[in-house]
C-alpha cells in the first residue's frame with residue numbers, strides 16, 4: 001500500500017477499500033479457506049492406452065478417491081477402494097432426519113429434523129467456476145439449485161453497534177457506499193486529488209461516483225426517494241388512498257465505521273462466493289451418492305487402514321473392521337492412490353520415504369464448527385422477509401444462513417446457526433454437542449428473538465471431533481517446502497485429496513488432485 | 528491521500544478483533560484467544576476438544592493421545608513445545624492462547640489430570656519458547 005499514487009482510478013480506490021475490509025472479513029467469515037482461485041479443469045480426463053490389467057488400490061472413498069476409482073476403471077484398470085466409514089463421500093456429507101453421528105469422545109447425535117430438512121456439516125456451496133465438480137454433477141445427473149450467498153434483506157450485526165440491534169444489509173450497503181462516494185466526489189471537485197487524478201478523469205470520476213453512490217446534483221448522499229430505492233423506505237409504497245411512500249433516514253458513515261458493519265459487505269464478492277453459486281437439491285451428499293452409485297461395487301466399507309507398505313513389486317494395505325476391530329486383512333495391488341487425510345495418514349504405519357513422511361507430518365487440519373438448528377416455522381421468511389442468504393455477526397456464531405430452498409413452505413425449517421473458525425471453533429469443539437446447540441441459540445436469539453419460542457432440535461458438527469479427518473481441511477505449516485515431495489510418486493503411491501491442491505478446502509481441489517494423480521499414474525504405467 | 532486512507536482503514540481492520548475477556552465462553556467470532564485464567568478452565572476450553580475432558584484421548588480412524596498418566600509430561604518443555612508448535616495432527620493451539628494461559632494449562636496437565644509431576648511453569652518460560 002506504500003506505492004506512489006500515480007493516477008487514482010475508481011478501481012484502485014475500490015480495490016483499496018475492499019482490501020482493508022477484506023483483511024478482517026477474511027478472519028471472521030472465511031478464515032483460511034484456501035485461495036479464491038479459479039479451477040484449471042480442462043474437461044473429462046482421457047486416459048488412452050491399455051493398462052494391461054494393472055491394478056490400483058484407492059484408499060478413502062471421499063470425492064478424490066471415488067473420482068480416481070471411477071476414471072481408472074473406465075480406463076481399464078482393476079480398482080479396489082478401502083473406506084473407513086459405512087458410507088462413501090467423506091466430507092461431502094449431509095445429515096438428515098433419522099441419521100445418527102458419533103463423534104470422537106463418544107457423543108452420539110440422532111438427527112431429529114423433519115422429513116426433507118438437512119444440514120450440510122461440511123461443503124455447502126459450489127462456485128460457478130468449479131468446473132470439475134459441476135461437470136461431474138452434470139454427467140451423473142445431480143440436480144443443482146441456486147445457493148443464496150448475498151441477501152440484501154438479511155442482517156449485519158455487531159454487539160457493540162446500534163445497541164446490538166441488527167441492521168439490514170441493504171441499508172448499510174447503500175449508506176456506506178453512498179457516503180464514501182460523496183466524500184470522494186467532493187474531494188475531486190475541490191481539486192484535492194489533482195495529483196492523483198487527471199483533469200479528464202476527474203470529471204468522469206465524479207459522474208461515475210454520482211451514479212455509483214446515488215448522489216444528488218450537489219454530490220450529496222441524502223435522504224430521498226432515489227436513495228430509498230436502494231436502502232429501503234420508511235413507509236412502503238402502496239395502492240389507493242394514503243399510499244405514498246415515505247423515504248427512510250440515512251445511517252451516518254461514522255456510525256457504520258465505528259460499528260464495523262462494513263466488515264462483511266464484500267464477503268459475497270470474491271470469486272468463490274459470487275453469484276451464480278449452487279447447491280445440490282436435497283443436500284450436498286447427492287454428489288457423494290451419485291459417485292457412489294458408479295463405484296459402489298469397488299468399495300470395501302468399514303475398513304480401517306492401519307498399515308501401508310509399497311515396494312518394487314506392488315503395494316499392500318492392511319486393514320481391520322472399523323467397528324469390531326479383530327483380524328487384520330490385506331489388499332494388494334500394483335499401485336496406490338491414497339486420499340486418506342494427512343492428519344490420519346501420519347498416524348498409520350507406513351514405509352514412505354523421509355521427504356514424503358515429512359510432508360505428511362507437516363499438515364494439520366483446521367478447526368471449524370457448524371450447528372444446524374431446526375425451528376417449528378420459517379419465522380425468518382414469515383416475520384423478517386429473509387429468503388435465503390446470510391446474516392453476519394461478530395458473535396461467536398459468525399453467521400446465520402437461511403435455507404436457499406423450499407421458500408414459503410409451511411412447517412419446520414433448518415438454519416445454519418453457527419459456522420466459525422479460530423478460537424471460537426476450538427471452544428465449540430471442546431464442549432458437548434448439546435452445549436454447542438445451546439450456545440448457538442443463546443447467541444442467535446440476539447439477532448432473531450423468535451429463536452427460543454420456535455426452536456425444535458439441532459445438530460452440531462465440530463470438525464476436530466470427526467473421527468476420520470481430525471479437522472476441517474489440511475493446513476500446511478510449510479507448503480512450499482513439502483508440496484513437491486507430497487506430489488511425487490513414493491513407494492508406488494500417489495497422494496490425492498483436497499490437501500494436494502491449490503484449491504484446498506474445496507471439493508474442486510479434491511477432484512482436480514485426483515484427476516492429476518491418475519493422469520500421472522497412467523503416463524507412468526503406459527510409458 | 529491514498530496512503531492516509533489506507534492506513535486508517537488497515538488500523539480499523541486490525542482493531543476489529545476484540546479481546547476475549549476472562550469469561551467462560553468467547554464473546555466474538557474474531558476472538559484472538561480462548562477465555563480463561565485457571566488451568567482447568569483453559570484445558571476444558573480447548574484441549575479437552577481433542578484429548579477429552581478426563582485426558583484419556585480418543586480413537587477413530589485417527590486418534591488423539593491420552594494426556595492422563597502420560598510419562599511424556601514429566602518435564603514442562605515438551606508440552607510447552609507441543610502447544611506452541613503443535614506436531615503432525617495437533618495444530619499450533621498456542622496461536623489462540625496467551626503465555627499465561629499456556630503456563631497455567633501446562634501446570635494443570637502436569638500436576639492434575641492423572642499426573643503428579645513437580646515444578647511450576649511460568650509465562651516467562653513460555654515466552655522464552657515462543
Ligand SMILES: Cc1cc2nc3c(=O)[nH]c(=O)nc-3n(C[C@H](O)[C@H](O)[C@H](O)COP(=O)(O)OP(=O)(O)OC[C@H]3O[C@@H](n4cnc5c(N)ncnc54)[C@H](O)[C@@H]3O)c2cc1C
Pocket residue numbers: 059060061062063064065082083084085088089090091092121122123124125126303304305306339340341344368370463468469471472473496497498499504505506507508509510588589
Ligand atoms: C466445514 C467445511 C466446509 C466446507 N465447505 C465447502 C464448500 O462450501 N464447497 C466445497 O466445494 N468444499 C467445501 N469444503 C471442502 C470439501 O469438503 C473437501 O475439500 C472435500 O470434500 C475433500 O475430499 P477428499 O476426498 O479430499 O477427502 P475426504 O472427503 O475427507 O475423504 C477421505 C476419506 O478417507 C477416509 N479415511 C480416513 N482414514 C481412513 C483410514 N484409516 N482407512 C480408510 N479410509 C480412511 C475417510 O473416511 C474419507 O471418506 C468444506 C469442508 C468443510 C469441513
